[in-house]
Amino acid sequence: MNYQWYPGHMTKAKRMMQENIKLIDLIIEVVDARIPLSSRNPDIDELGKNKARLILLNKADLADERENEKWAAYFQEKGYYTVKLNAKSGAGIKNVLPVVMEACKEKLERDRKRGIKNRPIRAMVVGIPNVGKSTFINAFAGKACTKTGNKPGVTKGKQWIRINKNVELLDTPGILWPKFEDQSVGAKLAMVGSIKDEILNLEELSLELLGCLHEFYAGILEKRYEITESEDRVSMLTQIAENRKCIQKGNELDYGKAANLFLEEFRNGKIGRITLERP
Template sequence: MNIQWYPGHMTKAKRAMKEDIKLIDLIIELVDARVPLSSRNPDIDDLGVNKARIVLLNKSDLADERFNKAWTEYFEAQGFHVLKVNSKSGSGLKQINGIVQEACKEKIERDRRRGILNRPVRAMVVGIPNVGKSTFINSFAGKACTKTGNKPGVTKGNQWIRLNKSLELLDTPGILWPRFEDQKVGVKLAMIGSINDQILNKDELAIELIRFLNRDYPNVLLNRYGIEVDNEFKILEEVAKARSCLAKGGEFDLIKASNLLIDDFRNGKLGRMTLEFPKKTEK
């Protein structure tokens, strides 16, 4: 599959982030715990030079717990403060204030020496589309501050949210980068829903997902659908059969079956799984 998606509003959003970074003490970067490297925009590291950094492994409830731990250790070794969270349930969010204070202790101490007391930490919340930034902010704030949606591109502009006396957040739109040099990255992002579904061939994406499942989680298709065949295309037909995905004339509706399989993965109905692994623990 050849996947590229970089709508025009992302260029505008990136320019706005470059302007706002001057106001920021801290960058809180959300990544999808199932694809922690592929869901990191490489531009953020350039944007965040000399800024305190926190990486949140969001949707950690959908990822393989063995690799949540491995990825936490990986990012900590890169010098980031790291926390695994589930923004929908609120799991892990109570620890964030403490991590913010730890990440920004030099800034807080510098303000104290200058006689500046109680100035809030200003944090920019960043991440690619559909990684859960707005859900995170709403859960963290305990109220609906931003629009949310289970599709990329819901947040269109930057928005300040004052959480308390010690922390202000700047919500930013999800932005990708202009070109995926490695097409495996594009495929992984399509699987987790960070690429606009309307530009995708969902049957091809389903075949890619089946190949991944057969390689790294071989019992999933048997447990979920009762499928024991090996051929990817035959498996998709078996999914259609198991879930009564039929077109006119009684033929299998492979597009409907593809959508069902991909949705089952995205929603965690296939179980907890991780699509990529730190090199030292690679399967």
């Protein structure tokens, strides 16, 4: 299956980010902790040259904790500040502000030397669709999610949000990039739900995911679905369909229903805490 999804609004969003980058002190990039590399838009590194960088490993509660630690160390070695969090429950949110201040301490020091007081840090929040950007912003801002207005950048599709007197965030729409050079990246994005299900063959996708889980977490499928694990992914999907009574008219097995159920349970963490990439 060829994975691709780049609607027209994403080109516009990318242009808007390029126009606003000069206003920014820090780029906060939200990634999915289950696929920390595949959920990074390669365009962001180009866009964020010479800016302080913070990577948020969101949905860390759905990812393998040992791998979370390894990925945090991997990004820190590359010069990024890193925080693990679960924006939905709020876990880890309180760690973000101190790291933002730390990441921008040189800027704050420069301002102080120039006699500039009380100019807030401006951070652009970026990330691909469905990594939890809005959930993070709402959790970080608490209830006081207000547009700060009256400055460049307050237009449709983006907004300035004042977190406190020290920090303002520029929210941006989720954007992918025009072409996945490596189709396995597209597959992983599809697995976690960052590409619209409507344009995918979910049975094919579920077979790829079954293969990944068997490779990285041998025994996990057996435990959840009471099936015999093997290299034969079709056999595993067949057993899931049988054991979960996915039946259609004529008493035939409903592979589409089994694929949906399996993908849903993976995305919701019901199969276990799973990371599909290794640093």
